[in-house]
Amino acid sequence: MNLGLSIQNSLITAAIVTKDGDFVWQDSYPVEKDGAPSLLTGCTALVDMASRDNPGLNQTVGISAQSSFIDQPTPHDGIGSLTSVDLRRKLQASLGRPAVLVSPGQALALYESCFGKAQQSEVTCCLFLDNHVYGGVTFGQKLWRGASNIVGAWGHMPLPWPVPHELEGRDCWCGRNGCLEVFLSLRGLENEYFNITQTKLDIQEIADAADASDLVASSVLQVLDDRLGRATAAIINMFDPNVIILGGRIAKLNRLYLNVPRKWPGYSLNKVSKTKLLQACNEQFALAKGAASLVAS
Ligand SMILES: [Zn+2]
The missing domain is CATH 3.30.420.40 (ATPase, nucleotide binding domain)
Incomplete structure (x- = not known):
């Protein structure tokens, strides 16, 4: 045991x-x-x-x-x-x-590969999107840790295909700037809304506001769809996994599982991807x- x-x-x-x-x-x-x-x-x-x-x-x-x-x-x-x-x-x-x-x-990658939605997957990539951003890669049920135990440090890769304003003033706690964590963490998402409105809402309040036709909230979530689309397209170009699984509180946004894969043809080298984007088990x-x-x- x-x-x-x-x-x-x-x-x-x-x-x-x-x-x-x-x-x-x-x-x-x-x-x-x-x-x-x-x-x-x-x-x-x-x-x-x-x-x-x-x-x-x-x-x-x-x-x-x-x-x-x-x-x-x-x-x-x-x-x-x-x-x-x-x-x-x-x-x-x-x-x-x-x-x-x-x-x-x-x-999370280990859990999903051994017991969850990725049990049949040969290559599984996980993104854990919460206060911070972490990744994980499994081949079958085996975690790939890498030569220096740093596989999955996606949070501190730069946001792929950035537009000019995404390159400015995006300092990360790691000492670099423009890291995925700055855009895809809870704080990153909530800052996007605050910087436009000067109103502090958490992720659920932003989602509720978007449902209630708040144009800024809708725009913030559309930008999140695209940024996560870019981040996962880069993962597909590197690993071409059977599944990408999202965990953490940002992964609870159901819109991501429809909208993010729609971004892939614009960024991934292959126009039709067999990779599935899944929400982590609610466990x-x-x-x-x-x-x-x-x-x-
Ligand atoms: Zn960083």
Whole structure:
């Protein structure tokens, strides 16, 4: 039996997956805003509970977390300024167990490939669009991690085929500018609306406003369709995956699954793509289960 944890949006989720792929235990723990101390306390509490209730648990724990790329800087929120090296070291010391880390995009790719909508897919690419942007690639049920564990760092690729105004003043927390994260994260989307209207709406409020014929909200979402169309067309040119799966809160916009593939012929080299764009399974423990299946592999 393998245990996975996910640290996402002030909530730690945990799940145990057996070697036959059955889910036998899951639980969650809220993280307070004090960052690392509360994070470590929550992870330790969940691992203690899991191991007490499930004798025979694999010692190694899989963990989906934002700062999972080796030696990369961490976004300036959530779990503070820990790099992945710090995070893994502190988690291992606190848990008393080895830990393997993946990004939310990688955990989602594993979940969808092993248990979700991509079980029959040879090549699966995931984009996790939430406070930050992460990707993940699986071949069959195997996560491709790369020579330096950085596969799927799409959030910090530049937005493809930019128009001139998209090149100006788009600073990213990573120190570069024009990154996909600046356009395709929640903050990026909400800033688009705020910069035109000086009114702060969250993604659901923007979607509701568009439904109520707010022209600015409609325009912001149409631009999102096109930017995501460009981003996914670049993925198709590189990997030609069977499926691209979107996760995170932006992925809940149902319009994307009709509108984004319509953009592909304008950007992808092939005019007819067999790639399917799918919404991630609506499963609260998906990232924890994906992280657990990393341990199994
Ligand atoms: Zn960046």
